[in-house]
Amino acid sequence: MRILTAEEFFAERKQTSPTITNEEKLDRAVLDIIHNVRKQKDSALINYTEQFDGVTLDSLFVTEEEFEEAKTQVGDEFISALNEAKNNIQAFHEAQKEQTWFMEKDNDILLGQKVTPLDRVGVYIPGGKAAYPSSVLMDVIPAKIAGVKNIVITTPPQQDGKVSPYVLAAAELAGVNTVFKVGGAQAIAALAYGTETISKVDKIVGPGNAYVARAKKWVYGDVAIDMIAGPSEILVVADETAPVPYVAADLLSQAEHDESASAICVTTSAEQALLIKTEVNKQAEQLERKDIIKPSIQDNGKIIIAENLHAAFDVVNEIAPEHLELMIENPRDYVELVKHAGAIFMGHYSPEPLGDYFAGPNHTLPTNGTARFASPLGVYDFIKKSSIIQYSKDALLQSADSIITLANVEGLTAHANSIKIRKEEKNA
Amino acid sequence: MRILTAEEFFAERKQTSPTITNEEKLDRAVLDIIHNVRKQKDSALINYTEQFDGVTLDSLFVTEEEFEEAKTQVGDEFISALNEAKNNIQAFHEAQKEQTWFMEKDNDILLGQKVTPLDRVGVYIPGGKAAYPSSVLMDVIPAKIAGVKNIVITTPPQQDGKVSPYVLAAAELAGVNTVFKVGGAQAIAALAYGTETISKVDKIVGPGNAYVARAKKWVYGDVAIDMIAGPSEILVVADETAPVPYVAADLLSQAEHDESASAICVTTSAEQALLIKTEVNKQAEQLERKDIIKPSIQDNGKIIIAENLHAAFDVVNEIAPEHLELMIENPRDYVELVKHAGAIFMGHYSPEPLGDYFAGPNHTLPTNGTARFASPLGVYDFIKKSSIIQYSKDALLQSADSIITLANVEGLTAHANSIKIRKEEKNA
Structure with a gap:
């Protein structure tokens, strides 16, 4: 983990020349998949699932029996935790609901803005080895609150041809009972253009790998998408009051996502910077996923020393982090200085995983500096507006x-x- | 103009096989331009402007003298009309402002949603032979209301190396004094990635040709965009009360945009369908832009006969039109049946041009069926949200x-x- 000053940080940002990524190979593969799914529909989905997931499907649907079986496998503790999370997510997102409004003017002029939910939404949930029930709640609940009638989930099957019981339990809890066993760019193409089994949707949301992200970019315009998600980031602003073990643990929690995830700390104390660095290295050794965490911290981890909190917030706004933790005294006094951040976690007892799983605000957040212009996923993503004009x-x-x-x-x-x-x- | 029944219309929609457009040639040209602008910045802009617009620029900026000169050229009548439009647009968009909110829960939990304006916005205004001062107002005013501090306009220069005085007068009225003489994909690349003269923006909005639209698709993700606009459409729902000359005139107003624009009428009366067809042909002959209008009406014009108004609204929702006119008795009773439309014009005295120029709601609307999932441009396009979590x-x-x-x-x-x-x- 590198330690550098804010001045050094800004100097480095300026020197960085734009990397023009050549995605041609990825694009070719993704476009091939999209074209094939548009032409051969279900049979293309079956073939790709065989090829990429090693599973031969009889049916793309998750059956009612599979839903029932899932319930017996997940345990009460999980269901109870999931229910608490669901209630919190619902309570927060209810506050985002928008209503149709009208404005009357002289001379019998009526203007207005009509709010209508989307008809059909497709939620992509990554699968294979991992299972993300939290993403099911975070993507489905706002759509339900918006009033979307048709919500379907697509997710790649596990090697045994099934879908994670945790994902199915979350789908049922969120009120979705149509789950398709298909993943990757082929799932995105199916949702965007429709097949015999999967109906075309109006919007595709949910996280995914590079293929999924690139397919979303390609279908964008024919269908709405939530965002093109990049690697995940955390930025922790710490003053002298921040407990060093907490700062280290939170940085490491981000680093475990993948090797391209980045964990950055801005502190006002050079002494604390050294303590944090030592603590990060110490804690990393004890973590299960240290093989991912260590290269991530090594390559992308930074501790930046700022002269004071105002200078620290200049760094925050330059990075526009997905997750921003303010482990400082009186964080509320500083929140107005934050111009760009996906989510702002305030105080010593608001670590990022609280928001990832539980507190209520969405965990689907703009990554990679896009918090400059993008928002967390919300109810507003699942409605559209029509203007009304009557003269x-x-x-x-x-x-x-x-x-x-x-x-x-x-x-x-x-x-x-x-x-x-x-x-x-x-x-x- | 073809006359067909609603049943025939739906049958045709089902038969249409997906056209997988091959944009490879266009993409190659656009990507080349983007890459060159990223590498050679201003000098690439100067070269492309010479190549595409036939103009050798000394400076990319519109000067203060050019702004002054424009004022003397546009006439009082225009300025006064533009001022009225500005006031209406402002009044409507003010109602779209969103505020930061907080939610307190037991146990000292604070959640919230912070609303922050975007920092920098780039507005693309088409140029060359035509001038679109209305687009300047429609794109700039919502951004100003959102609180965006830095707004710049790019527009291709005319053959004389200048920018239309009407565009400059509208820019000045809307409060933008940075206008760059650069158009096409090169302008989009400059706004997305920055050059020596043009700073990178957070969001690019505004209409444009196929190159501009494709460039926006490519830079999407690195920067926000408003939408990828396709050809423009109108759908007029007419019952027996609709004056035939008005219906015809409104259909033709849409057809003059370009040959791919589409003008569709749904009527509940077969007799009226014939009258409208005859009137359209008659009026078309007298219009200045008949060389564009006739092929547009010939290729894309349709009159659809529906059994009753409910059946008419099924057609509306299938098409999801950009502009929807309800020339029916008591249109307010039917507005709830509209699920998908960019803007809804109600009654016999609310023709589309009223909305294009004057009434207040935005004229930047989702085209080509995207009203299924997209909204008119609004103040909400120029802010972003950050979640707040404190436990x-x-x-x-x-x-x-x-x-x-x-x-x-x-x-x-x-x-x-x-x-x-x-x-x-x-x-x-």
Whole structure:
């Protein structure tokens, strides 16, 4: 884990020349899969599942029996924890609901904004060796609250041809009973364009590997997507009050995701920087996933020393982190200084995993600096708006000349004519 | 203009096999431009402007003198109409402002959603032969209301090396004084990645040709974009009360955009369908842009006869039109039947150009069926949200076991450890 000053950090950022990633090989593979699924539909899905997951499927659907079996496998402790999480996620996301509104103006003018839930949503849940029931809750609950009627899940099957019982239990708890055993770019293509078994959706959400992310980029525009997720990051701002073991543990929790995950600490104390570095190395040795954690910390871990908290927040805003922990005294006094962050965890007892699993706000967050322009997944992702415009005859005629002037300036004379024809009738 | 029944319409939609568009040639050209701009920055912009716009630029900036000169060229009538439009657009978009909120829960838990404006926005305005001052207002005003501090416009120069005075007057009225004379994919690349003169932005908005649209698709993810706009559409629902000349004029106003624009009418009367067809042909002959209008109407114009208004709204929702006009009696009684539409124009005196230029709601709308999942451009496009999570020690310890259970199920033991370390200290 490198220790550097804020000045050194900014100097390095400036020197970094843009890496123009050549994704051509990945793109070719992904586009091939998308084209094949569009042409051969279900049979392409079956073939790819054989090829990539090593599973020959009789049916793409998870059966009712499999749902029942899952319930017996997951244990009460898990269900109870999942229920608590569900209640918290629901309570938070209910506050994001938006309503249709109208605005009346003089002359019988009515304007408005109509809010309508999306019809169909597809949730991608990664599978194979790992299982992410938390992602099921985080993706499905906001869609349900928005009022989406049709929600389906796709997830790659395990080697035994089944889907993780934890994922199925979470799906059932969230109220989704259509789960397809298909993963990768082929699942994204099926959700975007439809097959005999899987109906085309309006929006695809959920995390995934490089193939899934690239497929989402390609289908974007034909269908909505939540975001193109990159590697996960944490940035911990620590002052002298931050307990060093907590800071280290939180940095390490991020590092275990994968080798490209990045864990960064900004501290106002050079002394503490050294203590944190030592503690990170010590704790890392004791962690199960140290083979992932060590290269991640080695390659992407940084401790940045800032002169004061204001300078620390300059670093925060330069990085625009997915997860931001403020392990400082009186974090609320500083939250206004945060311009870009996916989620802000305040105080010594709000570690990132609290938000990943439990507190209520969404864990699907903008990564890789995209918090500059993107938001956490929310109920707003599952609705769309339509503008409403109603003018009375009087109101239109009063504005007619201005509209005609503006249309003519743009050379759109048939636009002008649609106003003129109404105006002239009045004069007739 | 073809006349067909709703049944025939649905049967045709089902038969249409997916056209897998091969954009490879376009993509290669666009990617080349993007790569060159990233490497050679300003000098690439100068070269492309020479190549594509036939203009050799001394400076990319529109100067203060050019702004002053524009004011003397546009005339009072235009400025006054533009001012009225500006006031209406402002009034409507003010209602879209969102505020930061907090939610307090037992045990000193604080959750919230912080709303922050984007830092930098780039607005693309098409240029060359046409000028679109209305797009300047529609793109800039919501960004200003959101609180965006840095807004720049890029637009291709005219053959004389200048920018349309109408665009400059609109920019000044909207409060933007940084306008760059650069268009096409090269402008999108400059906004996305930055050059010596043009700073990288967080979001790119605004309409454009196929190159611009494709470039936006490519830079999406590195930067936010508003949407990938396709050809423009109108759908007019007409009952017996709809004045035939108005219906025809409104269909034709859409058809003048370009040959791929589509104008569709759904009517409940076969007799009226014939009258509309005749009127469309008659009016088309008298319109300035008939060379664009006639092929557009010929290729994409349709009049669909529905048995009743409910059947008409099935057609509406199948098409998910960008612009929807309800030229029916009591349109407010039917608005709830509309599931997918960019903007809904109600009654006989609310023609589409009223919304394009004047009423207040945005004219940047989801095209090509994307109203199924996308919204008009709005203030919400220029802010982002950050979640806020603060737990007290008590609150965290009370939830610790559940969080640990969920983390362990996902195999993320370092996540579990970040909770455990806080729990164990309590027990110590």
